[in-house]
Amino acid sequence: MSRFPVRKQKHKLFLLLLFSVTLLFIIIGFLISLKWGQAAISWRVLFEAITFQGQTKEHLYIQTLRMPRTIMAFIIGCHMALAGLLTQLITRNPIASPHVFGINAGASLSVVIGLIMFSHFTLTASIYFAFLGAVLGAFLVFSLAGIQQKQPIQLALAGIAVHFLLSSLTEGLIIMNEQSTDSMMFWLVGAVDQASWLEIQTILPWSAIGVTVLLLMLPSFRLLLLNDDVAVGLGQRILFVKLCGMLVVILLAGSAVATCGPIGFIGLIVPHIARSLAGNRLSLLVPFTGLLGGMLLVYADFFSRFIAYPYESPVGILTAIIGGPFFIYLARKKGASLA
Amino acid sequence: MHQWIKRMLSFAVISALILSLIACGNSGKNEAKTEVQKNNKEEAxxxxxxxxxxxxxxxxxxxxxxxxxxxxxxxxxxxxxxxxxxxxxxxxxxxxxxxxxxxxxxxxxxxxxxxxxxxxxxxxxxxxxxxxxxxxxxxxxxxxxxxxxxxxxxxxxxxxxxxxxxxxxxxKEAEGKARLEEHKQKIEEAKQKLGDTDMTVLPAVTNPEGFFAHSDHSYTGSFLASIGFDDPVKSEDSYPELSLEQLVETNPQAIFLLPATENTIVDEWKKNPLWQGIDAVKTNKVFTVERRDWALSRGLISSEKMAEDIVENLGEK
The missing domain is CATH 3.40.50.1980 (Nitrogenase molybdenum iron protein domain)
Structure with missing residues (x-):
């Protein structure tokens, strides 16, 4: 934990700049997201709509459709990125993410089961189903691999195996119930385009709980950066800390999947970018990861509108296009150190 | 010993999961033998x-x-x-x-x-x-x-x-041709009953996740065009997904909803003031029809049923 006093001042300046640039990009992202969509809207109308004056069609587009959609993209991006960061910390595995670790697949599977079994399947119910599935997915992975941090390879293999098992079951269910699950293929890649204020209201409490627990546990999570043996030596109940971490991951990833479907790769790539920019100090890394994740998904959602313009395409396509190559890059780069 | 228990446990969980899924997937097979009418004519x-x-x-x-x-x-x-x-x-x-x-x-x-x-x-x-x-x-x-x-x-x-x-x-080529003539006759009659068809009519399959318009390239869209209506969604893609914003911009004068599930996204959209701004909603021309009649069967019988539905809802009273 040694510091370099000479560079300290510079480093602080850099961080300040980093956060302000990120905030600026987030604001720009929100603005372009609100400004451009299927209907043309002038800057003037945009300003009126944001300040909630005016009730014309154009104002309503922004107030009731584009705004919740953009906010939802930000929230989901935050959730996914933070969940990814936590899984990477808990497992000490750089290629860990809720997506690769059975949590997304488990949540998807149980939401699809719910959609097939109940015709009146509400959003709130789907969130609980997603939690259940996320727990199941995580449980499967950890029962296969154990929670000792000594076996990152086993964990990665178990995670991928469970991910594919659960995804194949989900797809099997969809094929067998093609009629009731018509557009679920669309849902399976994840999309925020239908987000409404109601959905934001539903997911916000979970964001609040997840982030609060995360912040409260921050000092303990810091020990996850250490070796397990050292942490135990320092008197930490490492298992308890890890379980709390998993709980937060399940809350964040589960509620995100239930609301918008599994949007892949955000949880994988954002923590890496954040870490390379903001460093390893959790009190900086955690908020920066959240902001960066939200920002990335806002931009991804914005660009996904133009894939099949003027019709919608799921944002998950875009995150997969960016995330796939990044995953391969990480696997190659870290492959040596892991093996 | 501990390792062994762990393995058995995960194996049991996975097998239970797979079994339960297989169990809920396979139901309702129609296993019945059929009498086939014998009507042999030896010709290639x-x-x-x-x-x-x-x-x-x-x-x-x-x-x-x-x-x-x-x-x-x-x-x-x-x-x-x-x-x-x-x-x-x-x-x-x-x-x-x-x-x-x-x-x-x-x-x-x-x-x-x-x-x-x-x-x-x-x-x-x-x-x-x-x-x-x-x-x-x-x-x-x-x-x-x-x-x-x-x-x-x-x-x-x-x-x-x-x-x-x-x-x-x-x-049964001859029978087919005759039946096709009859079909065209029926559609023609329906057209007569419709009178003025100068309006945009949008058929769409809906479910909880989305609103899937049937474009002018789709079966239903092309059928509507053949009896004189205009499908407002022009796309190479037969079933593009529309956002509420895009639907309001498209502004169809009549909508036929083909819900795939009991609750659909339209239930949500109805709460949005934008929905009230669509011409079809303003003039009370949003109709719900059977998806299996309109989108699944796709033949002479179903087209005649579609024509019937359209006449019933949009015909001159």
Whole structure:
């Protein structure tokens, strides 16, 4: 934990700049997201709509459709990125993410089961189903691999195996119930385009709980950066800390999947970018990861509108296009150190 | 010891999961033998179809169809298929088709027909779809003479062409032509009752996740066009997903909703003031019709039902 006093001042300046640039990009992202969509809207109308004056069609587009959609993209991006960061910390595995670790697949599977079994399947119910599935997915992975941090390879293999098992079951269910699950293929890649204020209201409490627990546990999570043996030596109940971490991951990833479907790769790539920019100090890394994740998904959602313009395409396509190559890059780069 | 317990536990959890899924997937098979009418006429039939030419030595008696529209076609020709890929759900047939349909064996999903059951029926004709069954064409050909039609993505006029091909394949070309004339007559009558058709009409399948417009390239869209209406969604894609914003911009003057589930996204949209701004909503021209009639059956019978629905809702009163 040694510091370099000479560079300290510079480093602080850099961080300040980093956060302000990120905030600026987030604001720009929100603005372009609100400004451009299927209907043309002038800057003037945009300003009126944001300040909630005016009730014309154009104002309503922004107030009731584009705004919740953009906010939802930000929230989901935050959730996914933070969940990814936590899984990477808990497992000490750089290629860990809720997506690769059975949590997304488990949540998807149980939401699809719910959609097939109940015709009146509400959003709130789907969130609980997603939690259940996320727990199941995580449980499967950890029962296969154990929670000792000594076996990152086993964990990665178990995670991928469970991910594919659960995804194949989900797809099997969809094929067998093609009629009731018509557009679920669309849902399976994840999309925020239908987000409404109601959905934001539903997911916000979970964001609040997840982030609060995360912040409260921050000092303990810091020990996850250490070796397990050292942490135990320092008197930490490492298992308890890890379980709390998993709980937060399940809350964040589960509620995100239930609301918008599994949007892949955000949880994988954002923590890496954040870490390379903001460093390893959790009190900086955690908020920066959240902001960066939200920002990335806002931009991804914005660009996904133009894939099949003027019709919608799921944002998950875009995150997969960016995330796939990044995953391969990480696997190659870290492959040596892991093996 | 501990390791052993852990392994057994995870194995048990995974097996239980798989078993429960298999259990809820496989239900409602239609296992019934069918009497096939015997009506032998010894003449070869040659059919040109999407993947080549198939020669049938005699009029086929045991026919297996892999798409709903083929059942619709066979019903108009008084031919009973012995096997149908019905997605394991007989409720997907429209009532008029179901009434005429005898017992048959389900071949399972239209997307993944069960080849084993199919071959055990020993059919002498299989009618398949270009998009879904191209990959298994060789396999099907090995079981029985197979004709492949571009049907699932077909528009209305293509369906009429396909209909004549099917009629020819089952040795009822003359009956088919006559029935087609009758169909055109019925549609013409419907057109008369409609009067002015100068308006935009949008059919759309809805479910909880989205609003899927049937564009001018889709079957329903092209049917609406053939009777004079205008499908406001112009797209190469047959079923593009519309956001509420795009729907409001499209502003159709009438909407036919084909809900796939009980609750759909439209329930949410109705709460949004933008929904009230759509012309069709303002003039009370949003109608709900059966999806199996409009989007699944896709044949003469269903088109006539569509015409009926349209006349009932939009006809001159």
């Amino acid at each position: 039939i040659e059919i040109e179809h999407a993947l080549g030419t198939t020669v049938l030595d005699k009029r086929p008696e045991k026919i297996v169809v892999l798409e709903f529209s083929y059942t619709d076609a066979l019903m108009t020709l008084d031919v009973q298929p012995i096997g149908i890929a019905d997605d394991d759900n007989p409720d997907l047939f429209m009532d008029d088709v179901k009434e005429k349909l005898n017992d048959y064996t389900s071949i399972g999903s239209r997307y993944e027909p069960n080849i084993e059951i199919l071959s055990s029926l020993q059919p002498d004709l299989i009618i398949a779809d270009l998009n879904h069954h191209k990959a298994i064409y060789d396999q099907l050909k090995g079981i029985a003479p197979t004709i492949v039609l571009d049907d699932h993505q077909a528009d209305y006029n293509q369906m009429l062409d396909n209909y004549l091909l099917i009629a020819k394949a089952v040795g």
